[in-house]
Amino acid sequence: MNKIKCALIGSGNIGTDLMFKLLRSDVLEPVWMVGIDPNSDGLKRARDKGLKVTHEGVDGLLPHVEADGIQIAFDATSAYVHAENSRKLNELGVFMVDLTPAAIGPLCVPPVNLGDLAKATPMNVNMISCAGQATIPIVSAVGAVQSVEYAEIIASLSSKSIGPGTRANLDEFTFTTSNAIEKVGGAKKGKALAIINPADPPMIMRNTIYCEVEGEPDREAITRSVKDMIAQVQKYVPGYKLVNGPDFDGNRVAVFMEVAGLGDYLPTYAGNLDIMTAAAARTAEMFAERILDGSMELKKLEPAQ
Amino acid sequence: MTSESVIQQKVKSGLEGRKVKLHDMSLRDGMHAKREQIPVEMMVKIAKGLDAAGVPYMQVTHGAGLGGNSIQHGRALASNAEYISAVAEVVKQAVISVLLIPGLGTMKELEEAYQCGARSVHVATHCTEADTSPQHIAFARKLGMDASGFLMMSHLNSAEGLTEQALLMESYGANTVYVTDSAGAMLTHEVTHAISMMRDALKPETEIGFHGHHNLGLGIANSIAAIGAGATRIDASLAGLGAGAGNAPIEVLAAVCDRMEIETGSDTFALMDLAEDVVVPFTDHVVRADREALTLGFAGVYSTFLLPAKRAGERFGIPARDILVELGRKKMIGGQEDMIQDTAMTMARQRGLLKESA
Numbered sequence: 158m159n160k161i162k163c164a165l166i167g168s169g170n171i172g173t174d175l176m177f178k179l180l181r182s183d184v185l186e187p188v189w190m191v192g193i194d195p196n197s198d199g200l201k202r203a204r205d206k207g208l209k210v211t212h213e214g215v216d217g218l219l220p221h222v223e224a225d226g227i228q229i230a231f232d233a234t235s236a237y238v239h240a241e242n243s244r245k246l247n248e249l250g251v252f253m254v255d256l257t258p259a260a261i262g263p264l265c266v267p268p269v270n271l272g273d274l275a276k277a278t279p280m281n282v283n284m285i286s287c288a289g290q291a292t293i294p295i296v297s298a299v300g301a302v303q304s305v306e307y308a309e310i311i312a313s314l315s316s317k318s319i320g321p322g323t324r325a326n327l328d329e330f331t332f333t334t335s336n337a338i339e340k341v342g343g344a345k346k347g348k349a350l351a352i353i354n355p356a357d358p359p360m361i362m363r364n365t366i367y368c369e370v371e372g373e374p375d376r377e378a379i380t381r382s383v384k385d386m387i388a389q390v391q392k393y394v395p396g397y398k399l400v401n402g403p404d405f406d407g408n409r410v411a412v413f414m415e416v417a418g419l420g421d422y423l424p425t426y427a428g429n430l431d432i433m434t435a436a437a438a439r440t441a442e443m444f445a446e447r448i449l450d451g452s453m454e455l456k457k458l459e460p461a462q
Numbered sequence: 463m464t465s466e467s468v469i470q471q472k473v474k475s476g477l478e479g480r481k482v483k484l485h486d487m488s489l490r491d492g493m494h495a496k497r498e499q500i501p502v503e504m505m506v507k508i509a510k511g512l513d514a515a516g517v518p519y520m521q522v523t524h525g526a527g528l529g530g531n532s533i534q535h536g537r538a539l540a541s542n543a544e545y546i547s548a549v550a551e552v553v554k555q556a557v558i559s560v561l562l563i564p565g566l567g568t569m570k571e572l573e574e575a576y577q578c579g580a581r582s583v584h585v586a587t588h589c590t591e592a593d594t595s596p597q598h599i600a601f602a603r604k605l606g607m608d609a610s611g612f613l614m615m616s617h618l619n620s621a622e623g624l625t626e627q628a629l630l631m632e633s634y635g636a637n638t639v640y641v642t643d644s645a646g647a648m649l650t651h652e653v654t655h656a657i658s659m660m661r662d663a664l665k666p667e668t669e670i671g672f673h674g675h676h677n678l679g680l681g682i683a684n685s686i687a688a689i690g691a692g693a694t695r696i697d698a699s700l701a702g703l704g705a706g707a708g709n710a711p712i713e714v715l716a717a718v719c720d721r722m723e724i725e726t727g728s729d730t731f732a733l734m735d736l737a738e739d740v741v742v743p744f745t746d747h748v749v750r751a752d753r754e755a756l757t758l759g760f761a762g763v764y765s766t767f768l769l770p771a772k773r774a775g776e777r778f779g780i781p782a783r784d785i786l787v788e789l790g791r792k793k794m795i796g797g798q799e800d801m802i803q804d805t806a807m808t809m810a811r812q813r814g815l816l817k818e819s820a
Binding site for chain 1: 618804
């Protein structure tokens, strides 16, 4: 079967984990990995897997985009450089999947809004954050039953799974995730909290979702809706698991989740990597299928004046 | 303003003449002990008293700091901006500080606190995660604020590890770095060891602070040990009002400093009066090393977990001490309050008390 050729920008934890997922895809083929450090572990692994690599950043990739037929690029660098990377690649007609908190394109949580987004044919979609991917489906599932006045999520991440980029920019993570809880999750007000836990052996990623609903919660309907949604997410993240809840206390619904990863790059405790990369891969596959069947055409975006 | 001690030291401590800045925590850590329910008027009253007693720094925010108003950390009676503004209006000499835990509070909220009158900040990270604080420390310094790096749950790191983390915070611009005994689990010789090592490694102009909790009854002893090892800033609170068994009681600390001829610049009798006449009648429970608070210190658990663990224990029929020990075993840290209910539910199911299975 024909596959859409892809480039990975960023050779850190996320980019490297994503590469392993793309290597298994039926419709995507990772061809390039872009880094900035020639000695990075990510670039070394990419080379071992037969990818072309450059350590000269996105500019090292640009001259090869057309010749190598790159149509989709994943950006796993940082919010600060993403806009520039996206502009350069969009000009060459490359569709961007943004895994940074830059969020210049529409926000995407596959089981919630990928279907709608794919019809809109944007040139850039944003994957929010690992915490957003792990919690927004639940907020949305509660919201499908009753209006969510306020949603608050707490993501506990193992220290070993958090790279320097995320560490130095926690505010961006907080803002992007809080915003997405409202925009995609449908809560009237959203708040996101992140905790980095250094326990050794590392703790598996945990997420708690609190929703305050309008009126008395319909316990049965909410429980059913949440469990259905969990099954949806499990299709692409098998380690997405309900630990406790839904628990009802007044108008407050509490859901306690755990996310174990597949162990592609970092061990299974780093479910935060998996849920982000699996969501990005699923999103790209959806667009790739549309490119392959001719229902989506990638256009070169004119440089901004 | 130091009160004259009526009795002389029989043997000199060697700390005579040391200058120490007291940093009051009643209106921040004390919020935990009051389930975040301190009215603005009470904050103003206590702040006036502290200011008049010559206490140079006082922290004013939700117990979890900026961004703390939440389901996770409880909702306070007023916003941080309201609390800070009200206190800023009445203090004459004291510097108002705030707590900021990256991942919860943001630079946006720090700027707002600054505009309300805060001029000092504790930027707090877990004791191994200092590298989540560079943005916030740098931003505080850019605003012209006094910035402390606050290494929470310090008992979970070695002296070498704490020193390494302190150097990182210093490199981001922190002018003070704290050893923060959030669990009240540090022993006196451990405080001495950690602060001595930090003192040798940090620049001479970088100050060292100590923030104690009284869970093992060592709040004062550890603070004095910290001063002995070179700390010049000590966090404490009126009648110990704070999470767990509370902080080092500031009136007791001031009295001990007077006896030891350590200069705090604060009026000990005024602090004693404020603690006894204003704070103690206002407390909901006696802040002391009761069974659960002692468990925090013994098992090395974040002091703030105390009251939520008691609540979850009652709701799910599990003794709070069992929950706290389990949280300690799972190495849960500050900010993971959601894991208290989660742990209580899991334990309740294991004990056949909770049918509903996930």
